[in-house]
Amino acid sequence: LNLEKAHGTADSLSAVFRRCCVDQNAKHMYLQVALVHDRAGDADAVAKTYEAVCKHFKGSKKVWLARMDWHMRRSEAATARTVLERSMQSLPRRKHVPTMVKFGQLEYRHGSIERARTVLDGVLAYHPKRLDLWSIYIDMETRKGAGTLPEDVRRLFERVSTLKLSSKKMKYVFKRWLVWEQTNGTAATVAHVKARAREYVQLKTGGLDGPAVPATAGQGDGDDSGDDDSGDDSQPSRPQDDDDSESEEE
Secondary structure, three states, rough: OHHHHHHHHHHHHHHHHHHHHOOOOOOHHHHHHHHHHHHHHOHHHHHHHHHHHHHHHOOOOOHHHHHHHHHHHOOOOOHHHHHHHHHHHOHHHHHHHHHHHHHHHHHHHOOOHHHHHHHHHHHHHHHOOOOOHHHHHHHHOOOOOOOHHHHHHHHHHHHHHOOOOOHHHHHHHHHHHHHHHHHHHHHHHHHHHHHHHHHHHHHHHHOOOOOOOOOOOOOOOOOOOOOOOOOOOOOOOOOOOOOOOOOOOO
16 A cells, blocks of 8 residues: 555556455454555545445444544544544444543543543533543543643642542542652642541541551552553552443444
């Protein structure tokens, strides 16, 4: 495909593409030829390819997200949002949440932080107890180069800390908040997190005092299980949500 794009004709490229679709996964080949056009700087061909693949595989979130990603990387946020709206009309309902969350992440990376927050806030308004979604939100706000302010991150942690989640999930939240404050905050903000954690424990135990988070990061008792969202050993592992079962199917 790359050779035909560089040295052949549109007809020869099309012929190779059709043969590839017979022997290989057709959806994958559509996405590959879109990349070939993109590397060649042929924006018109990329747009036509994404239009075709979204028509043929309209139930696949992968193709819609690839198209949104392309538009966002080209600073075409308004077009990407139109594609998102179209995808919601075509995708099965079980794929709406993961698609919208992925779009929110694209907004963080290539678009507007405020629009990204609007997208994630909209999703969480309907799924307030999905810790996996809150964890993604925190990831995007705290990632290196995100452009967010410390007070914005603190407000997010404060919001999550007021949710009515299980003790295991709240332990994860407070641990993660503490780790972040120890790196980015002050002695006062670290003390505030520990105080908030003690308040939570007292409410849960009817007034019994006791620490909900370790005195220093990384000294948890190790009874949490789940995926480590950050890939950093210093971050606590996120407990699995009861309804954290969104399909990874394309």
